[in-house]
Amino acid sequence: MKGVILAAGRGKRLNPLTSRRPKHLLPIIDKPLIRKVVEAVAETGINDICIVVGYGSEKIIEALKNFTKINITFAVQREQLGTADALLSAESFLKDADKFLVVYGDLTLEPQPLKELIKIVDLGYDGGIIGIKHSEGKRFGVISLKNGMLERIVEKPDTVVSTALINSGIYVLPREVLEAARRISKSIRGEYELTDAVTKLVED
Template structure:
């Protein structure tokens, strides 16, 4: 079986971060979201993977190739966002006659998809979808299922009157029959080839489309609040590891500290927190639920429920919370204030308060 990860799109809901970063490379607990997807497929025994790239393709390729993976990884370029089914269509030469898993590269799944993939491999069905219950199914692709036969009987994209509360998660088990389905659908009103339409064509033409249910949590990291929530969920599982130097301060809870990082000035670290390599934390309170990227300097500041990407410098800023702060951002304060502040700052920003 092969793996197909989608890592294209413009990520407009995550601007200004995505003006300079591909959204699937945004770090959660100091690891690009895309890496969780790759690791999940490898853990399921899939070692032949292609990644669909679009905008910032060089950035994606360079980042992925910076790691030695236990897998063969190829890259397929999609010139423009033309829909998920189009991304599948252009991968036909890669897939050939093999079954494959399509994985949206901005999805995070507690416990991964190993059980779902094994079930798909054993079931011999034509396609299999991972579903989860949602509060407002009008925002998603929705499935109507036959619980006894464990099959999907109908799929609807963002319906006004949903037939169920079961949303399609961005992990699909597919066979080469999907290419026939894609050849028989037309672009939607958005001008894109929708994977939901292709799967519905399979159902209408008598093919067997199975489903599995998410066990635990699932996050589609398409918005800032989703990324921060995913960061909190993953930090809850990080454990404790200290490879740095604690000159002075207190550390409580689950905290991971990278190599050559110095904690000093009676800093307070309240887990769960992850701090990368080559950082300086001085006279600051960090946490809970905070990720600090490599080579960051946090001086006399208080940061919680936030992601600070690599190269950040936060100087004398109180009560930064619920923030997504890009690479090499400088955030400093000249005037004292007791008010809490929330930021979404793109790479290279410089802000003085």
């Protein structure tokens, strides 16, 4: 299995911390955040990853130049058009992948949940997503389930139950999601959202 890390966003909400560097390079104890994410993915046994970069791409590439545990390819998202567009930037890297891990590059995470997700999908599922129970679902993408299976993901809904299952930004997806990403419209935020592509895939 291959892995894709989406690390093209600027992180405007973190200004002024991100005025001169992408949020993915903010330090977490002794290392930049993006390195922590790469290390977690590497611990799953995945040997080939693509990091989609955009804002501050040269700095991210420089920060990872000495990471040799796995093979790292970089793809550039030319415009900030959302997470679905970012994933499409890695399409050539994914040309021979039936399924792949996708992780948002601004997460603080451990490898074990990634391993568990991959293990479950390998039982015969088309894909999977990690959800987290959260009391402030309105701030996130909320996962809707039907009989334990994904029904849709709604970005920052107007109304939500008190304890919602939110999107963690960690997926295993089939390659068909790339075609779904090409068929979605821009969200209210003016971006092509990966959550919309996943929902489109489920609906189809």
